[in-house]
Amino acid sequence: MEISGLLLISVFFILLFLNVPISFCIGIATLAAMLLNIDFVPTVTTIAQRMAGGLDSFSLLAIPFFILSGLLMGRGGVAKRLIECAMALVGMLPGGLALVNVLSCALFGSISGSAVAATSAIGSFMIPEMEKKGYDRSFSAAVTVSASTTGMIIPPSNILIVYAIASGGVSVSALFVAGYIPGLLLAGLLMLVCAVYASHKGYPTEMRLPLSVVRQKIMSALPALALIFIIIGGIVGGIFTATEAGGIAVLYSFILSVLVYKEVKLSQMRDILLKGGELSAIVLLLIAVSSSMSWMLSFENIPQAISDSLVYLSENPLVILLIINIVLLVVGAFMDMTPAVLIFTPIFLPIAESLGMSPIHFGIMMVLNLSIGLCTPPVGAVLFVGCSVAKTSIQSITKPMLPLYAMMLIALVLVTYFPMLSEFLPAYFGL
Template sequence: MELSLMFFALIVLLVIGVPIAYAIGASGIIYMLMSNPTFLLTFPQRVWSGTESFIIVAMPLFMLTGELMNHSGLTKRLIDFSMLLVRPVRGGLGEVNVVASMIFGGISGSSVADTSALGSILIPDMVKKGYPKGFAAGITVASSTIGMIIPPSVPMLMYAMVSGASVGKLFLAGLIPGILVGATQLIMTYLISRRRGYHPEKEKIEWKHALKVTKDGSLALVMPLLIIVSVSFGIATASESAGLAVLYATILGFFVYKELKWSEVKNALKKTFMMSSSIMIIGGFTMIFTWILAVEQVPAAIGAFLMDSNIPAWMVFLFLDIIILLLGTFLDVTPCILLISPILLPVMQQFGMNELQFGAIIIVGLAIGLVTPPVGMCLNVASKICRMDIVSVFRSAAPFIICNVIVLVGITFVPALSLWLPSII
């Protein structure tokens, strides 16, 4: 009875527009009042435990790294470097968009930051070069989903906090799926661009310019390699590697590119503070929710029901994909991870799914939610940049989103796609 009332209260509060952190906290208080009012004494302690984690320290640092690199002129350099990479195959700005997202994703760890940084430059540039505005916006939002899949990934840190999985292994588990999303989107972009005549004529490469572009691009590529190698091989923790990334971004911005200013550092710190604090508030209140589910043994009950029903594992896994896609349509990434991981992870483990594979599935699935209406954060950002409604942007992005869905199904039914790298390193 109390549990049903808690879920009902949560749904009602979300429907009427209460911020998700306070909706979760209020529904948890309602449960405690109905079940055992003495539980309220532990409320502050459990909220605090939701934010008291060494893993969470890495989150604002990775966010700050992305902001600093964005202010230091990195975005334009990455676009130039991506253009150099796709020229040999007569690639155009569509392919550049995907390649730049793959590289930028390895720096910022955020799909929304990817859309904002790359979209503000590439969408107007693509329109100027003759690409339809819808195509430019669609490929931008679709390719930005790679940002939270390729390590480092802020959502993966949140999942690691809830699941207890190794951050280094999670980063490796997301690497192949992220590359696959990028590769399939590149193929789709090439085919569409070739059919519609978007590809430019081949230009002669000026080697002096090419060397400069390669140098600037290579300096940016060091960042994700530094993070992945240091965390995966145990050289540094996630928090320590994030601190190294901030230091590297600062040195690059001030002394190499020489475009970073102290006023921009102040703005980056302010933006990072606002973003990370909102996520930590959600994390704190979600710990109440997780504790209640553990007390009521909800995951065990769901698992027992599915096992007794003799439902084949493949149907359960397919159902998992559908649930993630549906929830991602209405909820933002962080609350979704924090809410459904404690419920569904133990259930999937009973059917033989590894926690790393589950992490890869939930990250890839929720990335799709960022580009599906009505909530899609990346859709909203791109909509403001190109001044199109989100439904039109979504229609243009649909062919590329299919690539994400194919990869999602692949990592669900082929565990090696997410488990092979962590197993050999």
């Protein structure tokens, strides 16, 4: 590795530890490394070209659409109806409210595509409700934080779209379909922990509702749940692409929130659109600067150097995948998911493919791995949002998070070493 590559990595991590915003860390580190090789004007021109090229993708149009759809759903009364539906379905089981929390986060995450939105929308209702029924506040917050990460894997997921771009053309539709089984597996393992923990603590269960009430709650949530079937059914059926599905999701969310549930007023649309534009700009800036860094890493042959190092350490595919997972777990603790996917996909995907791993399988593994970083300090965005919503500290939430972390790691191991969990549905639907 040449001195410019070392400078790139050093400047990036120094700025990261100084708490400089991640997009500036990436941009400044890339600029510093390129200035060692060429003059200032060609450097700036090259970075600008690479940033523009990184955004020149039709698939990226889906991200602003799904962000806006998620905001409309978040303010449109969807969370409340999903919680009531989950309560009617699993509230009477051991640890009923904890199970409701997990199921609601999974359902809301699969609609909004945002772990932070799920933590805020579901947690603001479920955490006080669980505490009222005798659940420990820290445990309630831990359940919300860990369950919200399922939205990163269960489609529609913005980060899967980012991975599709970074991987050089993996089908977004195939990735969406591939996320269902791993996402439901993760949710199931988290629910198992909640049931055992609640039984051990003697937490109460909810009263079994009459069948007519259960039917009413399901019917109330059905319009929101229908979005999942519309999007995935349309993609699998070849009716529209993932990008077009984003536009349909916005239209459907608008009709549902404004005309059906009537929780969003037309006067509020200005604020929602502005927030959607702000969030989209943040994500697209990260994608742009990460594209320039990825090009610089390739220019310095850093991916090849890392690949050679891994092969030198071991020729056993199981060991190499374990090392990749450990590296990604450490990266996820310090870096946001979007730049992590854009930077490390070109590094690790060729290694994974040389081991016989499909790009779809690797993508689901990578996203699940980095999702764990969303609820681990020091950078975990979902962890901090969950603590803020619950009005508790990271120290108090750490202990109840430990068994949930263990389940997330078990899910990661299963997804890593059992390819069919990720590949069965894409193969079944011919994607």
